[in-house]
Amino acid sequence: MSSSDRISLPNAVEQLSLSSDTAASSHHQSSLNANNSEHNLDPQSSLISSFSSSSSSSNSDFNDTNSLSTSSDSSDDNNNTVNGDNDTISRSSSTRSSDQLTSRPVPPVRLGRRSSSKNRASLAINCNQPAEKAGSALSSPTSVGSPPSSSMQYPGGLSSDIQEKVKAFHAARSRSYPDGGNSTTSSPASPMVGNRSSISIPIAPIPPKTPPISGQKGTNGTDSTLARSLAAARIPAQRSASMPKQNKMRRAPPGKIDLSNNSTTPSSSNADSKGSMASRRGLKIPPSLRQFASETPFSTFSDILDAKSGSLNFKNKAILNADGVNFSSGSSFRINMSEIIKLAELGKGNYGVVYKALHRPSGVTMAVKEIRLSLEEATFNQILMELDILHKATSPYIVDFYGAFFVEGSVFICMEYMDVGSMDKLYIGGITDEGVLARIAYAVLQGLKTLKEEHNIIHRDVKPTNVLVNSSGQIKLCDFGVSGNLVASISKTNIGCQSYMAPERIRVGGGGNGVLTYTVQADIWSLGLTILEMAIGCYPYPPDSYTSIFAQLSAICDGEPPKLPNSFSPEAHDFVNRCLRKNPSLRPGYQELSNHPWILKYQNMEVDMSAWAKTNLEHQVAGEAER
Numbered sequence: 001m002s003s004s005d006r007i008s009l010p011n012a013v014e015q016l017s018l019s020s021d022t023a024a025s026s027h028h029q030s031s032l033n034a035n036n037s038e039h040n041l042d043p044q045s046s047l048i049s050s051f052s053s054s055s056s057s058s059n060s061d062f063n064d065t066n067s068l069s070t071s072s073d074s075s076d077d078n079n080n081t082v083n084g085d086n087d088t089i090s091r092s093s094s095t096r097s098s099d100q101l102t103s104r105p106v107p108p109v110r111l112g113r114r115s116s117s118k119n120r121a122s123l124a125i126n127c128n129q130p131a132e133k134a135g136s137a138l139s140s141p142t143s144v145g146s147p148p149s150s151s152m153q154y155p156g157g158l159s160s161d162i163q164e165k166v167k168a169f170h171a172a173r174s175r176s177y178p179d180g181g182n183s184t185t186s187s188p189a190s191p192m193v194g195n196r197s198s199i200s201i202p203i204a205p206i207p208p209k210t211p212p213i214s215g216q217k218g219t220n221g222t223d224s225t226l227a228r229s230l231a232a233a234r235i236p237a238q239r240s241a242s243m244p245k246q247n248k249m250r251r252a253p254p255g256k257i258d259l260s261n262n263s264t265t266p267s268s269s270n271a272d273s274k275g276s277m278a279s280r281r282g283l284k285i286p287p288s289l290r291q292f293a294s295e296t297p298f299s300t301f302s303d304i305l306d307a308k309s310g311s312l313n314f315k316n317k318a319i320l321n322a323d324g325v326n327f328s329s330g331s332s333f334r335i336n337m338s339e340i341i342k343l344a345e346l347g348k349g350n351y352g353v354v355y356k357a358l359h360r361p362s363g364v365t366m367a368v369k370e371i372r373l374s375l376e377e378a379t380f381n382q383i384l385m386e387l388d389i390l391h392k393a394t395s396p397y398i399v400d401f402y403g404a405f406f407v408e409g410s411v412f413i414c415m416e417y418m419d420v421g422s423m424d425k426l427y428i429g430g431i432t433d434e435g436v437l438a439r440i441a442y443a444v445l446q447g448l449k450t451l452k453e454e455h456n457i458i459h460r461d462v463k464p465t466n467v468l469v470n471s472s473g474q475i476k477l478c479d480f481g482v483s484g485n486l487v488a489s490i491s492k493t494n495i496g497c498q499s500y501m502a503p504e505r506i507r508v509g510g511g512g513n514g515v516l517t518y519t520v521q522a523d524i525w526s527l528g529l530t531i532l533e534m535a536i537g538c539y540p541y542p543p544d545s546y547t548s549i550f551a552q553l554s555a556i557c558d559g560e561p562p563k564l565p566n567s568f569s570p571e572a573h574d575f576v577n578r579c580l581r582k583n584p585s586l587r588p589g590y591q592e593l594s595n596h597p598w599i600l601k602y603q604n605m606e607v608d609m610s611a612w613a614k615t616n617l618e619h620q621v622a623g624e625a626e627r
């Protein structure tokens with residue numbers, strides 16, 4: 001299943017998004033813009049036109065240009081409730097020293113569903129191969145087998161609400177994919193295809209290709225007439241700019257990147273205060289574009305999208321433009337497109353694609369997540385959440401933030417590159433070294449603990465693809481797009497082929513009155529499932545046993561939790577079993593888990609994480625060479 005196939009299912013409290021991997025691989029095969037070089041000079045036309053088109057490969061420009069080719073009481077942990085009826089986001093400022101970039105080791109690479117269908121395919125095979133192992137892991141199999149066919153089959157488990165959503169999801173898939181959802185090619189009919197398209201980063205000074213704009217679909221999934229209108233409207237705007245092409249491709253002056261906080265840059269120094277990019281360049285915004293901006297879906301987001309200046313203003317919490325991002329805390333990160341050379345694609349997520357990239361001024365290799373804007377509130381929320389958490393959460397267990405910028409209809413988030421990649425790519429066959437497993441568990445616990453204790457944040461998307469490893473052996477958490485405030489948050493949950501959601505998150509009504517409530521304990525369930533998956537080498541509710549999302553979610557809610565195979569130590573069993581207690585109030589808190597005998601045993605023992613990581617890296621390199 002793919003992210004592109006994800007549909008949002010609004011709920012009074014929580015929006016459940018169903019994703020399907022099928023289209024995941026395709027969502028990024030789109031690119032916008034017929035004329036990147038000209039785009040760059042006109043923020044408004046760029047902004048608008050970038051929403052207006054969507055087809056063709058997002059990689060084309062890259063490839064053809066520079067492509068090189070413990071301290072809290074466990075009881076505390078239980079007392080924070082999340083309910084999703086409020087979008088308040090807590091803020092706290094944090095500072096980062098400019099030497100963080102160089103002093104911190106550089107590390108490398110998602111949702112079961114999207115983590116590239118390719119990966120998932122091999123995962124499924126792997127799960128099936130060590131059948132005994134995987135089988136034994138499920139020592140208390142629940143309702144394995146045939147997919148439920150009616151809601152009557154989920155007494156007490158899936159609410160009718162969720163069942164309806166899943167049905168709607170399947171229905172949407174069938175509509176989008178005439179082949180029943182098995183297609184890996186974007187269907188033009190899919191309402192989400194446009195959203196998942198991506199633009200390419202134009203790398204100066206080499207002029208990018210200029211893919212045609214005909215036949216493109218509006219990126220917000222709206223009608224193609226609008227898309228065409230906007231695309232057409234862009235052309236005169238570019239002409240009116242009448243800028244020589246070579247000037248438009250001019251590279252920004254080289255300079256030392258300022259990746260640190262710069263409190264001298266006032267948070268209010270947004271595009272308006274400096275003058276819009278367009279006006280600074282002496283460009284006039286054609287009235288035709290203003291009209292489009294006010295009469296199209298843009299108007300819905302006019303408080304966020306400033307088409308005039310080409311900036312994104314998140315209610316003054318963060319302002320992004322082509323030059324960087326300013327946070328309300330006063331933190332300012334300046335990094336821009338012209339400083340970045342894309343090197344390779346690292347992976348796709350529900351909201352975007354992550355690339356390995358070189359930051360030319362500093363020579364630092366980084367990971368750049370490109371989130372293609374769509375005119376959906378969820379996308380804006382996801383971007384803001386990710387930016388907010390990344391820039392303020394400073395921890396050796398959370399990927400470092402280098403900066404972000406907004407250009408060409410996409411937000412680019414630059415972060416620490418974890419060179420060994422995400423755990424889903426490393427556990428093939430299962431990680432049997434308990435020392436390594438326990439160290440990973442510890443690192444994830446510390447990352448989650450930091451989020452909770454220092455920022456009041458619940459991650460909500462703990463899974464192997466969001467646990468990254470670098471060749472120094474460091475383990476770090478990433479992907480905070482669906483995270484939320486402990487007390488109140490925007491709730492956005494992805495239900496894909498593989499759900500890591502705790503039972504209480506799947507059921508509606510946990511808090512009574514139809515209000516879905518859950519706590520940080522939900523992340524602990526996800527941690528338990530993640531550790532189990534890494535140990536056995538496959539998702540603990542394998543698709544061959546749980547042949548539908550219904551069956552899988554039903555098993556999570558109603559079945560016995562899965563267990564480690566007998567080959568693992570009693571301590572490891574105990575750790576995982578505690579995390580996977582169905583009743584969230586019986587799950588331990590972060591502190592208790594950090595002091596669990598299994599964790600302590602390996603904290604006091606030498607475990608060469610670096611050697612393990614490097615070995616994995618070598619295997620990956622060798623595997624790629626074979627291919």
Ligand SMILES: Nc1ncnc2c1ncn2[C@@H]1O[C@H](COP(=O)(O)OP(=O)(O)OP(=O)(O)O)[C@@H](O)[C@H]1O
Nearest residue numbers: 108109110111347348349350354367417418422465
């Ligand atoms: N900092 C990073 N360093 C190296 N690889 C990364 C980094 N961040 C992400 N990746 C890789 O890119 C992939 C996509 O990441 P992304 O955060 O977009 O989505 P995801 O977490 O995989 O999925 P979802 O959108 O469902 O959360 C990850 O699975 C991971 O393999």
